[in-house]
Amino acid sequence: MLRIDFVSDIACPWCALGVASLEKALQELGTEFKYELHFQPFELNPDMPKEGRNLVDYLSQKYGMSEDRIKASHDMLSERGRKVGFVFGQREQIWNTFDAHRLLYWADQAGQASQFALKKSLLRAYHSEGKNPDDHQLLLQLVNEVGLNTEEARSILSSDKFAKDVRALEQQWQSAGINAVPSIIINQRHLLQGAQPVEVIAQALRQLQTQ
Secondary structure (H helix, E strand, C coil): CEEEEEEECCCCHHHHHHHHHHHHHHHHHCCCCCEEEEEEECCCCCCCCCCCEEHHHHHHHHHCCCHHHHHHHHHHHHHHHHHHCCCCCCCCEECCCHHHHHHHHHHHHHCHHHHHHHHHHHHHHHHHCCCCCCCHHHHHHHHHHCCCCHHHHHHHHCCCCCHHHHHHHHHHHHHCCCCCCCEEEECCCEEEECCCCHHHHHHHHHHHHCC
């Protein structure tokens, strides 16, 4: 059985592509392929305020991107998204994602199917629908939709539960040299970085399974 650690952030569009590509690769490998999947936390914008920031202004300031370049990047993402079944909508704002990571950490304890479902719901809510992944009401709605315990999630969000755990994991992956996402670490040794095509992910997993 392969262990797959997928390090990513909700705010990262390339991570949304990577998750969709990973899902397709796993489907391609079939039910006989055995794996253990864990989504690991990474914050592109750990100092993002609760009210968030205008996305174009933020990308312009942080990366020096012009509006034309931002639009071209969005168009490219949309085209690649269509190929793996992920829809990119309009996103006008970027928000803090730490509480979403706390819920993903909690969901991992319920099993990889629950965490995978919540991860996909969070990515879809932000990148497809432009919703705020730091909005507790939205988070509780998504938790409910994937079949997790809403009251337990509410208790987590109203406290600092799992905050130290998530920050420790973020530090752990950064110390291991992960400074860009998405990053897929297989069996804690092999790295696939960036939003790789479905066939690249499937081939890597297939090869490593036989080793």
